[in-house]
Amino acid sequence: MATTVHEPPKIDLDRLTSQGSGNGGWRNLVPADGDLHRVKDHHAPPPASTGIWVALAGITMTFAAFTSALVVRQGSAPDWQHITLPSVLYFNTLVIIASSVTLEVSRRRVAAFMGGLQNKDNHAATNPARWLYITLALGLLFVAGQTFAWVQLRAHGFKLSTNISYSFFYVLTVAHALHLLGGLGGLVRVIGKVNRSVLKRSTLDATSRYWHFMGVLWVYLLFLLWMKL
Amino acid sequence: MHDMSTHAASHGAPTSFIRKHVFSLDHKVIGKQYYALALVAALFGMFLSWIMRIHLGWGNFAIPGLHLLSSTGAPGDVLTPEYYLQLMTMHGTIMVFFVLTTAPFAAFGNFFLPIQTGAEDMPFPHFNMMSFWVTFSGFIVLAASFFVSDGPTLGGWTQYAPLSAIGSAGGPGEGTGVILWASSIALFCVGQLLGSLNFITTTLDMRCKGMSLMRLPLTAWAWFITSVMGLTAFAVLMPACILLILDHVAGTSFFVASNLVINDQLLPHSGGSTLLWQHLFWFFGHPEVYIAIVPGLGIVSHILITNMRKPMLSHRVLIYSMGALAALSYMVYGHHMFVSGMNPVSSLAFSFPTLVITIPSTIVVLIWLGSLYGSKLRINSASLFALGFVSMFISGGVSGFFLAQPSIDIMLHATYFVVGHFHLVMGVAAMFGIFGGTYFWFPKMTGRMMNETWGKVHFWMSFVGAYCIFMPFHYLGIAGNVRRYQAFTDDYLIPLIPVHKFITIAALFTGFAQLIFLCNLIYSRFKGAPAPNDNPWEGTSLEWSTATPPPHNNFGDKMPVVYHDPYQYSVEGASTDYIMQTSTEKVHSPDEEK
Numbered sequence: 001m002a003t004t005v006h007e008p009p010k011i012d013l014d015r016l017t018s019q020g021s022g023n024g025g026w027r028n029l030v031p032a033d034g035d036l037h038r039v040k041d042h043h044a045p046p047p048a049s050t051g052i053w054v055a056l057a058g059i060t061m062t063f064a065a066f067t068s069a070l071v072v073r074q075g076s077a078p079d080w081q082h083i084t085l086p087s088v089l090y091f092n093t094l095v096i097i098a099s100s101v102t103l104e105v106s107r108r109r110v111a112a113f114m115g116g117l118q119n120k121d122n123h124a125a126t127n128p129a130r131w132l133y134i135t136l137a138l139g140l141l142f143v144a145g146q147t148f149a150w151v152q153l154r155a156h157g158f159k160l161s162t163n164i165s166y167s168f169f170y171v172l173t174v175a176h177a178l179h180l181l182g183g184l185g186g187l188v189r190v191i192g193k194v195n196r197s198v199l200k201r202s203t204l205d206a207t208s209r210y211w212h213f214m215g216v217l218w219v220y221l222l223f224l225l226w227m228k229l
Numbered sequence: 230m231h232d233m234s235t236h237a238a239s240h241g242a243p244t245s246f247i248r249k250h251v252f253s254l255d256h257k258v259i260g261k262q263y264y265a266l267a268l269v270a271a272l273f274g275m276f277l278s279w280i281m282r283i284h285l286g287w288g289n290f291a292i293p294g295l296h297l298l299s300s301t302g303a304p305g306d307v308l309t310p311e312y313y314l315q316l317m318t319m320h321g322t323i324m325v326f327f328v329l330t331t332a333p334f335a336a337f338g339n340f341f342l343p344i345q346t347g348a349e350d351m352p353f354p355h356f357n358m359m360s361f362w363v364t365f366s367g368f369i370v371l372a373a374s375f376f377v378s379d380g381p382t383l384g385g386w387t388q389y390a391p392l393s394a395i396g397s398a399g400g401p402g403e404g405t406g407v408i409l410w411a412s413s414i415a416l417f418c419v420g421q422l423l424g425s426l427n428f429i430t431t432t433l434d435m436r437c438k439g440m441s442l443m444r445l446p447l448t449a450w451a452w453f454i455t456s457v458m459g460l461t462a463f464a465v466l467m468p469a470c471i472l473l474i475l476d477h478v479a480g481t482s483f484f485v486a487s488n489l490v491i492n493d494q495l496l497p498h499s500g501g502s503t504l505l506w507q508h509l510f511w512f513f514g515h516p517e518v519y520i521a522i523v524p525g526l527g528i529v530s531h532i533l534i535t536n537m538r539k540p541m542l543s544h545r546v547l548i549y550s551m552g553a554l555a556a557l558s559y560m561v562y563g564h565h566m567f568v569s570g571m572n573p574v575s576s577l578a579f580s581f582p583t584l585v586i587t588i589p590s591t592i593v594v595l596i597w598l599g600s601l602y603g604s605k606l607r608i609n610s611a612s613l614f615a616l617g618f619v620s621m622f623i624s625g626g627v628s629g630f631f632l633a634q635p636s637i638d639i640m641l642h643a644t645y646f647v648v649g650h651f652h653l654v655m656g657v658a659a660m661f662g663i664f665g666g667t668y669f670w671f672p673k674m675t676g677r678m679m680n681e682t683w684g685k686v687h688f689w690m691s692f693v694g695a696y697c698i699f700m701p702f703h704y705l706g707i708a709g710n711v712r713r714y715q716a717f718t719d720d721y722l723i724p725l726i727p728v729h730k731f732i733t734i735a736a737l738f739t740g741f742a743q744l745i746f747l748c749n750l751i752y753s754r755f756k757g758a759p760a761p762n763d764n765p766w767e768g769t770s771l772e773w774s775t776a777t778p779p780p781h782n783n784f785g786d787k788m789p790v791v792y793h794d795p796y797q798y799s800v801e802g803a804s805t806d807y808i809m810q811t812s813t814e815k816v817h818s819p820d821e822e823k
Contacts, residue, residue: 047352051430054460058422061464065512069472069505073483077500161480164500171475175468 046202052209059179070168070228083165083229086152092145093222099138100215106131107208110194111201129194136187146177165229172221183211242781254354259361260340266365267332274323275740277316284308286733288716302380311401313715314383321386326417327368332663333524335424338452340674342428344772345449347437347789349782351427364420371413374406382406390484390506394476398491408477411470418467421459428456439791446770446795450548451527454555455520462516469509504569511562518655519558523551525662526593529615532669535768536612537604538806540796542596550589557586567635568642576635583633590626610684614665617692618658625654628703646706649699657695672765676777677757683749687742694739701728767807770795774811
């Protein structure tokens, strides 16, 4: 995939561009005597860094609620059935793990590129979006694989209402896929910003944290489904 | 996601009407939009309560024009039993979600949190805009249920399963009405999650130079704590609503048990757990009580301090107490389920933290009372409503002690005692917090003052009226008056009807007082006396150090630097009786954070 590479922006690595309006930060306490020289922290963490953790906390609570519902529902009635998970799910698991690896590679290369640290002889470093494209492709492959699993189950007559086990299977996997689509959207925006050389480091870091979390969440869900269904 | 993290500096002042007043990224405009939504919702909810109260006092009284609301629900302008329940459900849902959560948290928080922290805007303004419009969509979806064939749902604001999950077999509104209700609440959850994301990040990352966490005003702390609760609570209610919708539209059996026969109709569900809904709902529901009231604790403290001209006995302990309330609110939800067949040991496990949660509540009240003692409180509409909040919080809180005991709760559960309890401690108290905040911040939001005389009339009518409505509720509950009955048959409830009539008259009287407030609000907005200066109450926090109304980026050309704690009043040796947070005046105060 061809990438248009512009001159990397100059970023002072020692002091990231402030994204807080007034640089308050966590510990930035101006003493009561007003001596500003005693202020230790010069900048706040970029809001995207904190914001992504807050978002992940909310998503964690949502899936914790689904998990609680599954456990309570399983114990409430004798209609719980064991189901065999579609084998494509295991392939999808490898795909999403691989996508985390490629994203981490791209994150480091983009960071090096944006810091102006790239080796001119290193072709990969001058095409920083390449690994992001690979990550995006793997993400799409994961969604396609999940879709294949749903189609396969429906073809065998196992629908959302067939049994409560299938209900939970569909609910959990679709909910995860919807969240993952948000991550794909984030990747597309990151690629666009890399190509226009306007990417912020915090944006890339937050996107990668979200994506890695989607991978961890999927592994958890697969384990839950494998154990409980 | 984070790519939307443009800031006020990068989203310059809008020029078009649409970007300025409709799809605005400005937190102040969004705050006003939330306030307007809450105001419309409150008036609608109050209107519904009037209809219900008139029906309870005089069951056959024809309310002129009521058939326009629903020709089948109010034939001959008299409510049918089902329609009474439908209006009751809408009253509760609108008030809890679109008023008590929206006004003190989303409206005031949006307007003032960035200013009080010294930020130019929220860190994710697009998400902030989305949060309002998603919430607004939720309100429209809920209101739309009045226009579907069998009207809105009748299952109460708690929407207990299986009634809420069995579809139209359960009665009018239990089909499409429930789907619309659950969709509305799911949308509301999304809106509040987006809001919480912004509130938490603003508090942690956007503070101006010198604004340490302990220098944040109590209001900012209250909104921060509330947003943490909102993040965790609404993230649980949303999946619950999704599962409820699936039981309706996809034929799943999350909440409906096997072999359920309703109205001679065998339902096709199997094995669902009726208690599962209660667990999911109350895990959200009890923190929701604190989501409604904790902003009020902050607002009232802020108003009282400003008018007492001295700080609270302990700034830190107040913050810790609000935090303790939030943490404990997750451990007590089972007390709503004492009559669900719960294991007695579990009852005890939920009863104990319910009693423990009264400790931080009591500490907050004692700090208020101890701080008020001996102070020369400036009496104005805002401080009166703050005092009223304290009164309602105590009165409503005391009955919580009774309900925390499983043995007593089993007797009082689902009676008017419970209704009186939560209306006082959560409903009226939170409303008084909203009113106090309105009178207090109106000059900063609009540049004009509200009429003080009418404000005091509004307070006294509301204060007396609210007690006349809700104290008799406790008596009714002890007498065995079950809640959610639309009429009283010829039994032991007959002697209680005069009490209901008295309550209805009190409700109309109190409602009339709110119309006075509405007129005062609208008149003052356009014709009120201009605010004498940027700091009419002689406050110290950052909202009073900026222009009135604040400019697009809140502070103009120069961002504030904070040198002092938020409540430096009556400091010995100071040139005035208050030191603003941005003041460079060097004083020695024993209370100042080191």
